[in-house]
Amino acid sequence: MKSNAVRMMSVAGSLLAASVTVALATASAQPAPLQEGAGVLKDRRIGYVMTHKYWAVYETDGAKTECPQGFNDGPREQFKKLYEDGKKRSIVEAQLKREGDQWHPTTAPEAFVFKEAQGNISYGLNLDGKVGPEDFTSPEGEKGIDNQLYRVIGCIGHYRTMGTINHFENLFMRSYDDTRIVIELTEVDSLQNDDSVVVSIYRGGDGLLQDATGEGFIPGGTQRIDTRWGKEYMSKMNGKIVDGVLITEPVDRVMLPWGVTFGTSGYHVFRGFQWKLKLDPEAAEGLMAGFVDVKAFNHHLNTSWSTHHHSYGQLSSPSQYKALMRLADGYPDPKTGQNTAISSAVKVKFTQVFVQQPEQKELVSKK
């Protein structure tokens, strides 16, 4: 694990580098002739809407490499080990105690063994620009990949390909417009190579255009931007396009809508957030990465999914919290020194959309 100080310095260094890049880019910003891929660009801009998102988990056949001891226990298994000894108990001693532990988790050791993902290959980005002993190598061979979240969730069934979080979080992202994540690239001269573009993140307010199969998404739709309720989800960052791949500089804090069903409208918070996306005129695909705020990550899990749902995928929230805190590797608390965030990556796919900013008008309900 990297030290807190190293993490802080590396993140700060990246941010400094980003600001230098921005300054240089701004100084040299002159309208350039449009280059290849420019046919889809309107006013040097192109938008995309997210259609898929999966916490990045590198999976081998039968999980033999990353989970040689199998997967973790979930709430049902842990409850059985704790309480199925024939002794008569009250609800306070059992069910409510487990719920209390879930809503007020601690880092105190527990009797259950937590199985972290093994191996040194993982998806993700090099968030701190360094190669350290705890870092992974990407499947393509890039060293220095920061994704300690993979260590935590890699052997929890919920997060794997057939896991329920993967299934339902995507299903509900498509079902509910408040989870709509839209990016818009501006100041774009070429989708192939451009040394300076601006990337804005918004919440869109419209449905996705699904094809007749219900599985595919059709480019060319419109997304109206929610600048009223979705203000907190708006971010802006600088980036460049190299050989058709968008790479952005890290930004300190990004909040993304991540609601599911049951009237939930939760979100995730990323620190040192970056995109790496392969662009084409109709779609984009790649990774978003950053340090997820552990407290917010745990809060999202508990408020979005009940213990019943955790049980679908053998996800013990109290055990996962302990692992998150143990492996957290960024953004130390200035008072305690305890890291508050953990490196992570999310595999994402987008479809091209036209981004429509709302007309500014006085709303009665704002008076």
Place this chain on the structure above:
Amino acid sequence: MAASGPYWQSKDSTDAEAYVDVPMPPGIQVVQTELEGPVYATAEGKTIYTWPLGGLRNGNAGDRRNSGVSSCDDTIYKETSGYMSPYPPGFLLPELETRRSCEQLWPPVLAPADAKPVGKWTTIKRKNGQSQWAYDGYPVYTSDLDKKQGDVYGGTNALSGGAQGIVRRPIGPPPDVPPELAVVPFRTGRMLTTHKGFSVYVSDADENGKSNCTGRCLSDWDPVVAPQTAKAKGEWSVIERSPGIKQWAYRGKPLYTYVHEKKARAVTGSDNPGWHNVYTQRALPPPAEFTVQDSRIGQVLADKDGKTIYLYQCNDDALDQQTCDHPDSPQVYRLAICGNFDPALCQKTFPYVKASPGAKSDSSLWTVETIDPNTGKWAKPGDAGAIQVWTYRRRPVYTYGDDLKPGDANGDNYGEFNGQRNGFRAFWVRDDYRNNNVGRAPNDR
């Protein structure tokens, strides 16, 4: 923004929902209530409820329609049923020494032995041989929580459903609306929609019995068309926009839908100056110092400092599905969620909303009560450590410690089953994304 505006009606308003005059047995009456509109009540004025069968994750609870059987009897359940996954059955329930039976909490509305069916009213025989009234095939009850006429503390149609537990619902006569329209119960009032669920609006530019929405106006607003056979009745009238085209009007004002609204039960049309959603009746305003704040999917009710207000919901896991959201009920459920049984932590995580000395509200829904914050139970003014708190439907309301600025609603869905089963839900007054469901899916009970 102060908590007034479009969501509530003034205390001077006389708006009240009209209902269809349906046959009722002797001794049953209709009573107007602030939140639920007209409800059936006993001769003593006690609101009447049913307990329709509903599904939990591992089983069903409630009364099966037309079964002729009441599931609410004199059994005092001792253990959990295991209906709420993932927890198995057989755990001892709290406060067993004082736990009461279902029929003590929900006294059956008894009928004379020779009672005859009237309209939707029939009778069933209870296990002890007594006759009990049933409505629409469901046995009917009163609530031990209701003390006087107009109290509806035993249940509401205006809260969220989902995994809330199998709750009791107040019943009343059907609202007097044409078949093309419907009434949707919100926490802030009873809103008119089309029968397909889309909100209807009125315009300040219209006159009584006359629409001035023509030409370009019609590109944004669709008149709610009335059939050729439509006739005026009560508060409903019909205007003829042009030869052969009729439009419904309510309380004299022509009705429209907003063509840009794609979601049901929306209020976005009311963002246009001069246009208003239509309610048969609205609740009276919350406490004067309360505010309304913009949040991530709409607007929430908040305290004077802008901190979002939360309601606590709870049903236990016994077969009779007793509520545990009230200071009369065991508090260990709430204490587990808000503080892992530590009252001090609880008051930090979800603090009570304290009322200023002498504070009161015009709304019957909002009252100031005295609470012992350490036990969560009622206290008397002057008791050591007792505090005066705001309650909604006589349940204390809360803020959330980790809401750091106005509009934060981070405590929403905090607790078992997204806060529906044993937990906290934000007091949403407007939701632009989830069909104004605030967690309530159309088919939820």
